[in-house]
Amino acid sequence: MSTVISVKSLVKTYVVGEVEVHALRGVNLEVQRGEFLAVTGPSGSGKSTFMHIIGCLDRPTSGQYFLDDQDVSRMSKDELAAVRNTKIGFVFQGFNLLSRTTAIDNVELPLLYSGKPMKGAARHKRAMDVLQLVGLGDRADHHPNQLSGGQQQRVAIARALIKDPSILLADEPTGNLDTKTSIEVMGIFQHLNREQGITVVLITHEHDIAEYGTRIVSFRDGKVVADKLVTRRRLAQDELAALPVASAV
Amino acid sequence: MSFVMIFRIAFKALSRNKLRTALTMLGMIIGVGAVITMVALGNGAQDAIDSQIQSAGTNMIQVSAGNFAAQGVRQGQGAASTLVPEDAAAIAEVEGVQYVAPASNTRGQMIAGNLNWNAQVQGTDVDFPLIRAWPTQMGAFFTPQDVATAAKVVVLGATVRDQLFGPDVDPIGQVMRIGSHPFTVVGVMAVKGQSSVGQDQDDTVFVPYSTVMKKMRNITFVQQITVSAASATDTSGTADRIAAMLRVRHKIQTGDPDDFMVRTMDEIAAVRKETTQTMTALLSGIAGVSLLVGGIGIMNIMLVSVTERTREIGLRMAIGARGRDVLLQFLVEAVVLSLVGGIVGIALGYGLSQGLTAWRQWPTSISADAVVVAFGFAAATGVFFGFYPARKAAALDPIEALRFE
Structure with missing residues (x-):
């Protein structure tokens, strides 16, 4: 197993007005390839700040962050943008799909910002492949407002996968979804993690959602207070089968 | 991207x-x-x-009475009485001059039969159609004889003909009145159309300048003399020679301003x-x-x-x-x-x-x-x-x- 994420004494301090906010106070963490890591903690625990730094949206005040053995903690904004494009696949709570734009066009979006532009036909094919991976091959030409919440989130997951990222970074991906749809979405993450070997980092404040992962890291007051493997892991596939009306959305 | x-x-x-x-x-x-x-x-x-300007001829020179630039009491253009027909005769002798036509204009109510119309009356000379490259479509322009005798003959602009006699009517030989004077129609000009400022150039009649001076306005001077230079390239030289000659004729002392203005078409155009x-x-x-x-x-x-x-x-x-x-x-x-x-x-x-x-x-x-x-x-x-x-x-x-x- 190789190390995907390696974080050493990560510190992030904000200045809000005249008050210093210590969002992260020395975080050490390693994530291996193929792990399904759930990051939990109450609001204000620093898990969002951690997610921003892991996602290369922000830089740490001090400490180091190695992504695929590359030190990204001191990179320029443009370099970070390139890292986000190639190595990180974001899935957000609010889906963040472009309205009045077809599912497939939404999925293709990250390819437009690649250093090496792909031809239109190649882009289309790649987008179709990932859409099929999340089970939405037949909805490629639908607009977001013609899709259910679960389907929209699956489009967003397809978009996150299209560049073959090193990590799939999901920020409260089930926050806007009902229980059944949540289980389905978690099922997709578990499937991608198990079948494709994709490293998943899931940020959530819901403990039961965290239990879909293989390992749970708990944050409190800017520090890691617990880091343990999940002993009784929830399996979305089994739960869906056990539901009274089991079918796809 | x-x-x-x-x-x-x-x-x-x-x-x-x-x-x-x-x-x-x-x-x-x-x-x-x-x-x-x-x-x-x-x-x-x-x-x-x-x-x-192309159609009027770039070689046109206008000599007007009076001077905008002069000091003292100044009157509007054309009100000055410093240009006389003899000046026109003298200009005709200047080197480089081809055609000369003095102008004495007025307006008048025109009556023919039971129709009447008000238009400009341009008193001019026989060279006018040549200077303006403007032929007649019916009849002929008046003759030197008509000018010499201040004859009451008139050449109509197309618009005036339309108003007084009707379109396409041949009015040659008919008698009409301008004010109280009876005039015989001898010709009708070809249609010229609008000028660049939107004025209808056909809304006018032409009579001998001597007729306007002696019979209608009872004056001894002309307002303007239109000159055509023989060569377009020598227009300004000809204009200078006309000015010099007129200063001598008008006995203007060195240092005194001109009592006339000589302008070439280029200057007017400018x-x-x-x-x-x-x-x-x-x-x-x-x-x-x-x-x-x-x-x-x-x-x-x-x-x-x-x-x-x-x-x-x-x-x-x-x-x-x-x-x-x-x-x-x-x-x-x-x-x-x-x-x-x-x-x-x-x-x-x-x-x-x-x-x-x-x-x-x-x-x-x-x-x-x-x-x-x-x-x-x-x-x-x-x-x-x-x-x-x-x-x-x-x-x-x-x-x-x-x-x-």
Whole structure:
């Protein structure tokens, strides 16, 4: 197993007005390839700040962050943008799909910002492949407002996968979804993690959602207070089968 | 990201909100359309002056009585009594002069049968049709004999003929009255059309200048002497020689101002051109203001658009767009707005100019220069007014932008 994420004494301090906010106070963490890591903690625990730094949206005040053995903690904004494009696949709570734009066009979006532009036909094919991976091959030409919440989130997951990222970074991906749809979405993450070997980092404040992962890291007051493997892991596939009306959305 | 791609994204973004895009473009369309129309009108007037001068002959020289530049009590042009028919005879002897025609004009009520009309009466000489390259369509111009005897003969302009006798009627030999004087019609001029200032040149009659002087106005002077130089290249030299000769004839001391004015057609044209240019500049300036307002409209909409699409910007940044990519995207959107608006505006300006020509007979001329300048100006407006909103978008923090509600 190789190390995907390696974080050493990560510190992030904000200045809000005249008050210093210590969002992260020395975080050490390693994530291996193929792990399904759930990051939990109450609001204000620093898990969002951690997610921003892991996602290369922000830089740490001090400490180091190695992504695929590359030190990204001191990179320029443009370099970070390139890292986000190639190595990180974001899935957000609010889906963040472009309205009045077809599912497939939404999925293709990250390819437009690649250093090496792909031809239109190649882009289309790649987008179709990932859409099929999340089970939405037949909805490629639908607009977001013609899709259910679960389907929209699956489009967003397809978009996150299209560049073959090193990590799939999901920020409260089930926050806007009902229980059944949540289980389905978690099922997709578990499937991608198990079948494709994709490293998943899931940020959530819901403990039961965290239990879909293989390992749970708990944050409190800017520090890691617990880091343990999940002993009784929830399996979305089994739960869906056990539901009274089991079918796809 | 390739440029084609950026334009594609811009078009897509603009087509998502068609009504707003159309309304924003309308500002540019009106601005560019107005500029094109105004410049076309100005150029048209200019061209008309040019062609009129061509048709009048670039070798025309006008000698008028009086002097605008003189000191002391000054009267309007034509009121001065310093030019006499003998001056015209003397001018005819000056080297380089081909034709000479003194002018003594008046107005009068004209009556023929039960119809009447009011028009200008131009007293002139037999050389007039040659100087103006303006032939008769019926009958003949009056003769030297008519001038010598101050005969009551008249040559009608086409409009006057239409008003007094009816179109296509041959009035030769008929008697009409101008004021209380009976005149015999000897000819009708060919149709000349409008002058560059929109005046109907056919709404006039021609009689011997001597008749106006002696029989109608009872004066001994003429208002103007129109001269045609033999050579177009020696026009100003001929004008100088006429001036020198007249100073001697009028016994003007060295250092005293002239009591007449000698102007070549070029000088007259220059003055009129300047007037037209001032008008064009003024109108274009006003049209330019609407272009400016159109630009501000674009900036306004782009600012609204950036705020509305904050989350989209955050997302684009999260999936790998650099600040530069976002800046370009919004800048190109603004430029596409202004350019498409500009192109439609050019079409509108073209249509409007053609319409004005067809409807009001105003001469218009759309030059390639004006189109290129308007297009460039539209693009520049887009860049100028699009830059600030685009920079604002590019400067957004992706974390904040993603959180934006």
